[in-house]
Amino acid sequence: MTYVVTESCIKCKYTDCVDVCPVDCFHEGPNFLAIDPDECIDCTLCVAECPVEAIYAEDDVPDNQRHFIALNAELSKTWKTLTEKIDALPDADEWAKVTDKLDKLER
Template sequence: MTYVVTENCIKCKYTDCVEVCPVDCFYEGENMLVIHPDECIDCGVCEPECPADAIKPDTEPGLEKWLELNSEYAKTWPNLTQKKDAPDEAKQFDGMDGKFDKFFSKEPGTGD
């Protein structure tokens, strides 16, 4: 098992989770964070710290796409080890449906 960052992080990008991670396995993209699944030690301390409820264990059904996305982008995005201020519009986007299609430029694994 590992933890993955899911759709609700998009455009919210709270970093409370980064502050508590003992192994620094978070990586930052323009619109969201991801967790490197090979670095995550499955401790779970990040999950309750996420104000957007965007971190889930990969054992929950339907998270295959998110596991793939986290794995792919953790290899290229910069490592984030310290908490930052959330974007100004974070509260506006928290809980919005369909954020992946609106704000993410490509499906994981497509190479586009």
């Protein structure tokens, strides 16, 4: 099993999760983070650190967000690895509670 970043991360990109990851499985896109399922060791540390509750165990991803499992796998193969915390996007707090924002994901 792996962990999966879901829709809540889009246009926020808080990186508290990256700081606690022992294996550097997070990858950074323009406005979203993805977890590489081949690198994730299922340690659960990132889940509690996410301020927008965007990270789920693969088996617990809500039904309406199951497509993020494949999306994380795809994007993590092309985006650069992020190994330390960086600033969230400037308007992250404004986007934190917005739903239905998949169309805002930048590749």
